[in-house]
Amino acid sequence: MAPFLFHLGKYFILMWRAFSRPEKLSIYRRRLLDEMVSLGLDSLGIIMVISVFMGAVITIQTAANIDSAFIPTYTIGFTTRQSTILEFSPTIMALILAGKIGSNIASEIGLMRVTEQIDALEIMGVNSSAYLILPKIVAAVLISPFLVIISMFVSIGGGYLIALFTDIVSVSNYEYGIQLDFRLYHVVYALSKSAVFAFIFTSVPSYHGYYAAGGALEVGKASTRGVVQSSIIILVVNYFITQIFLI
């Protein structure tokens, strides 16, 4: 328990420092834009590929599991939309990004630590935690909801392709299903939790990278710890958010 509390305290102190007032806003603005490109736009490809197949698979599996003649086939479209909006796009994308972005952040910051680049920043009087971590967190929190919206459209589009090219469900029924009982609240809920997840998958690997010590081996371990812990935290937080906001 004591090591857990030690790391938790250290994490919050780091976050406190990271969110303290920046030295020069112009520098941070430039870094924020760079991070938005590197964390967001560079992830677009993988998000789209995963989403289209995810939507297609949800559609096929839903169809495969509907045995009863009393359940209308537009349920397939409805289920695909609901699964995508409520869970797959915000949560699975967050887990994917935790792997891709999280490992990248932890190894980048960890390498800067072991090559004394962070010390160089500190000696210049720069708040290294704010300079390195804050732009990453803000960029991810801002851009993640947009990635999730894209993922939602592409995933539902993936299901549409199944409807178009197979006879599992007709296009008209699929279209009817994805429009049925649409609630904007669910989208707001999904986007909000995607922002929370973005905070987690940037801040936790940042913490592990920032306190990496030693050499390449330790940076690798820090990267792994960052990804594993942020993935677990995302799943736990997802449970609580779902329990609180959806029931």
Place this chain on the structure above:
Amino acid sequence: MIEVKGLSKTFGDKQVLKDISANFEAGVTSLIIGASGSGKSTLARCLVGLIEPDQGEVLYDGRDFVHMTTKERKTVRKEIGFLFQGSALFDYFTVRENVRFPLDILTDMTSKEKEMRVDSVLERVELTDAHALYPSELSGGMKKRVGIARAISPSPRYLFCDEPNSGLDPQTSIVIDALIQEITKENEMTTLVITHDMNSVIEIGEYIMFIHYGEKWWEGTNKEIMQTDNKEILDFVNASGMMTRKRV
């Protein structure tokens, strides 16, 4: 001038610095020498605040750095240039951006003034042609020179060089040593070089402090060190296989 008074530091149960006191004068290249693990890098890190000493004072021209607030320290840190052992250049910046970075952060210069300063500093370290390269494209010696350029670009009053010759061939080491000494004289800086390179001691050691197991064991000039009969220094000098290179 940097004055160190009674500096001590302990890690766990191991005391790595024991009551170190010394004066490092402006315009003089001072060397802190000692074997690996003797505590010289820890001393440098204590002096710039990367490690907090347990006891003692560090005075930058009379300003007590150890007991300053974070905000006050920032003012002093803006006057410090530091050349790291591995150069610590920012990988995602070009040479020009690396040298410009402290100016962006620490000064209120206009963009044109910054560019002029970067040009002048790069010219000083003879790297004008390499300004668009990334650190991964540079040789070890070039990295050191970029590190020096970055350290001196905001015109610091105090320059720290941690093992500036590590990993360099003897000829490049001489070039780097000479550059450090020239810059120190030109800008009347207080320069501290942490090294275990005896050739540097002979070349540029105007003031030398020898640290042995965390204690200040000896101090003097490069001429005096050659005449000392101190056993530990003699062991250190003999083990270094010194004076094997000639000035180029």
